[in-house]
Amino acid sequence: SAVISQKPSRDICQRGTSLTIQCQVDSQVTMMFWYRQQPGQSLTLIATANQGSEATYESGFVIDKFPISRPNLTFSTLTVSNMSPEDSSIYLCSADLGTGGLELGYTFGSGTRLTVV
Amino acid sequence: QKEVEQDPGPLSVPEGAIVSLNCTYSNSAFQYFMWYRQYSRKGPELLMYTYSSGNKEDGRFTAQVDKSSKYISLFIRDSQPSDSATYLCAMALMGGGAQKLVFGQGTRLTINP
Numbered sequence: 001s002a003v004i005s006q007k008p009s010r011d012i013c014q015r016g017t018s019l020t021i022q023c024q025v026d027s028q029v030t031m032m033f034w035y036r037q038q039p040g041q042s043l044t045l046i047a048t049a050n051q052g053s054e055a056t057y058e059s060g061f062v063i064d065k066f067p068i069s070r071p072n073l074t075f076s077t078l079t080v081s082n083m084s085p086e087d088s089s090i091y092l093c094s095a096d097l098g099t100g101g102l103e104l105g106y107t108f109g110s111g112t113r114l115t116v117v
Numbered sequence: 118q119k120e121v122e123q124d125p126g127p128l129s130v131p132e133g134a135i136v137s138l139n140c141t142y143s144n145s146a147f148q149y150f151m152w153y154r155q156y157s158r159k160g161p162e163l164l165m166y167t168y169s170s171g172n173k174e175d176g177r178f179t180a181q182v183d184k185s186s187k188y189i190s191l192f193i194r195d196s197q198p199s200d201s202a203t204y205l206c207a208m209a210l211m212g213g214g215a216q217k218l219v220f221g222q223g224t225r226l227t228i229n230p
Contacts, residue, residue, distance in 0.1 A: 004160070040125065042205065042220040043161070058217075092160055106218065108160030 006093050006109030013083055013116050020079045021112045023093030028073035031096035033106065034066070038089045046091075049076050083116045090114070120144050123206055123221030131229050136193040140206035140221045143187065147208040149216065150182050152191045155203045155223065164204070165191065196228045 005024045013019050023032065034046040047055040047068055055068040069077045080087050093109040123140045130136055138152075149168050153161035165180040167173045173180045179192040189208075193200055205223040209216035 006160075040222070042121070042123075042222045043207075043218075044220075045217055048217070094160075106163070108162070110158070110160045113158075 004093055004095055004107055004109035006112055008112055009110060010113040011115070013114065015084050015116055017083055018079055018081045019083065019114060020077050021091055021093070023076045023078070023109055025074045025095050025107075029095040030073070032070060032076045033094040033096070034068065034076075034078045035092040035094060035108075036089045037092060037111070043092065046078070080114065083114075085116045088114055088116045118143055120219050121206060121208055121221045124224055125222045127225040127227060129227045129229060130196060132196060132198060134196050134228075136191075136196050136200070136226060136228075138191040138193075138204050138206075138224050138226070140189050141187055142189075142208055144208075144210075144219075145184075145187065146210050147219075149209040150180070150189050151207040151209075151218070152178075152180055153205040153207055153220075155205060157202075161205055198228045198230050201227045 003026045007022050011019055032049045035043040036046055037043045045058050046061045046066055047057045049055045049068050049070040051070045051073050057063060065081055067079045078091060090111045090113050092111045094106045096106055121140055121142045151166045152164045154164045155161040165175055165178055167180050167182055170182050170184045177194045181190040189206060191204060203223040203225045206221040207218045209218050
C-alpha cells in the first residue's frame with residue numbers, strides 16, 4: 001500500500017499566523033483528503049483534493065481558512081490560516097489508492113499535531 | 118444525533134480477554150463498514166473492511182455487521198498488549214469513485230499484561 005509522509009509532525013504556532021502542512025504520497029493517487037482530529041473527537045473531513053481542480057470543502061470549512069493545493073498526483077498542502085487556539089488539533093492527510101474500491105481502505109499519514117497559543 | 122456513534126471508552130481488559138467494540142449508525146444508506154486502528158501519534162490504519170451483513174474473520178479479529186439494527190462490532194480474541202490502541206469505526210455510502218468516510222469517535226483500548 002502507499003506510504004504517506006506528512007510534515008511537520010508537530011508545531012506550536014502563534015495565533016494569527018498561518019501554517020502549511022505538506023503531504024507526500026509515494027505513488028500517484030487520484031484523490032487526497034484532509035481530515036481534522038480534535039482531542040477526544042472523531043476524524044472530520046475538511047476537504048477532498050483532486051489534482052487539477054479546486055478542492056471540495058465540507059460543510060463548516062472554507063477555502064479562505066483552509067486553502068489547499070494539489071499541484072500533482074503525489075503531493076498536496078493544507079494551510080491553516082489566521083490561526084486561533086480553536087484550530088489546535090491533529091491534521092491528517094489521506095489518500096485514495098485509486099483501486100475503485102474501499103477494500104484497501106484509505107491510507108493515512110501520521111498527522112500534524114498543531115498547537116496554537 | 119451524530120451519524121455514527123461509538124463509545125469512547127476508555128476500555129481496559131486483561132491480556133487474553135475477548136474484546137467487543139461497537140458502533141451504531143443512523144444513515145441506512147451506509148454500505149461500507151470499516152474498522153481502523155490508531156496507535157498513539159500515528160495515523161489510522163485499516164484493520165478490517167466489509168460491505169455486507171454478517172461476520173468477517175481475519176485472524177484474531179472478527180467484524181460483524183447488522184444492517185437491520187444499524188449496528189457494527191469488532192471482536193478481538195486472545196487480546197494482546199500490542200492491541201492497545203484507539204479503534205475507530207468508519208462508514209461510507211455505496212457508489213463509484215472515492216467515498217467520503219464518516220468516522221466514529223474512537224474507542225481507546227488498553228490490554229493489560
